[in-house]
Amino acid sequence: MAIAWSETAASMEALSLSPPMSPPVILTQDELKKIAAYKAVEFVESGMVLGLGTGSTAKHAVDRIGELLRQGKLSNIVGIPTSKKTQEQAVSLGIPLSDLDNYPTIDLAIDGADEVDPHLNLVKGRGGSLLREKMVEGACKKFVCIVDESKLVKHLGGSGLALPVEIVPFCWKFTANKLQKLFQGSDCVAKLRNDGEGKPFVTDNGNYIVDLYLKKEMGDLQVASDAILRIAGVVEHGMFLDMATTVIVAGAELGFR
Numbered sequence: 001m002a003i004a005w006s007e008t009a010a011s012m013e014a015l016s017l018s019p020p021m022s023p024p025v026i027l028t029q030d031e032l033k034k035i036a037a038y039k040a041v042e043f044v045e046s047g048m049v050l051g052l053g054t055g056s057t058a059k060h061a062v063d064r065i066g067e068l069l070r071q072g073k074l075s076n077i078v079g080i081p082t083s084k085k086t087q088e089q090a091v092s093l094g095i096p097l098s099d100l101d102n103y104p105t106i107d108l109a110i111d112g113a114d115e116v117d118p119h120l121n122l123v124k125g126r127g128g129s130l131l132r133e134k135m136v137e138g139a140c141k142k143f144v145c146i147v148d149e150s151k152l153v154k155h156l157g158g159s160g161l162a163l164p165v166e167i168v169p170f171c172w173k174f175t176a177n178k179l180q181k182l183f184q185g186s187d188c189v190a191k192l193r194n195d196g197e198g199k200p201f202v203t204d205n206g207n208y209i210v211d212l213y214l215k216k217e218m219g220d221l222q223v224a225s226d227a228i229l230r231i232a233g234v235v236e237h238g239m240f241l242d243m244a245t246t247v248i249v250a251g252a253e254l255g256f257r
């Protein structure tokens with residue numbers, strides 16, 4: 001039983017949790033997320049301005065930063081949250097917060113992802129926070145992405161799950177149809193995300209999310225990104241191309257070497 005993590009797709013390191021002959025330890029997906037998160041927090045130094053990610057993996061990193069602050073092992077940290085939820089979590093942990101207006105350059109951001117391809121391109125936003133995440137992580141000197149191994153895909157969209165696009169609510173069907181048509185070559189189905197109670201899901205920015213389900217590869221990702229952003233009504237999409245500087249992957253096998 002071992003845990004592996006990678007700093008880049010090309011250079012990967014592994015950490016053995018137990019000697020080869022010891023009995024196997026079964027870790028849950030959440031424990032793997034926590035291991036990746038704690039590893040990422042090792043990059044944090046006192047005095048840093050930190051982008052605080054959103055989601056079940058990033059939550060562990062924010063908890064850990066709060067813990068290290070409480071213990072006096074970190075000091076003089078300023079957090080820039082990527083969602084209202086993370087803002088609430090950070091406030092409850094006593095992490096001092098600010099925003100991009102006051103700190104246009106961020107030292108380090110730590111955040112999860114929904115998909116990671118072999119070139120460290122990401123899909124994010126299945127929790128609905130993609131716009132603020134892209135703004136904050138786009139302003140970072142270093143963006144450490146933390147995932148468990150279930151997030152690794154051969155190509156973006158490869159999980160068969162959603163590629164989220166944040167759109168304005170005005171005439172959302174018009175925008176959703178345009179998005180579906182744009183990717184008709186990938187057999188795309190565009191669905192408005194709902195809140196689980198029959199109403200549209202509303203982002204922290206008051207917008208809607210259209211989830212794109214793609215059956216085939218998108219082709220050139222930068223071309224696809226530009227085409228999405230050219231549709232009037234689109235605010236931002238969940239492809240994070242060339243943004244992660246490090247991806248930490250926690251997995252149950254020593255299969256990365």
Ligand SMILES: O=C[C@H](O)[C@H](O)[C@H](O)COP(=O)(O)O
Nearest residue numbers: 055056057112125127128129
């Ligand atoms: O909008 C949500 C964010 O992009 C999350 O970072 C992403 O969905 C991964 O979340 P989780 O760590 O819960 O899988």
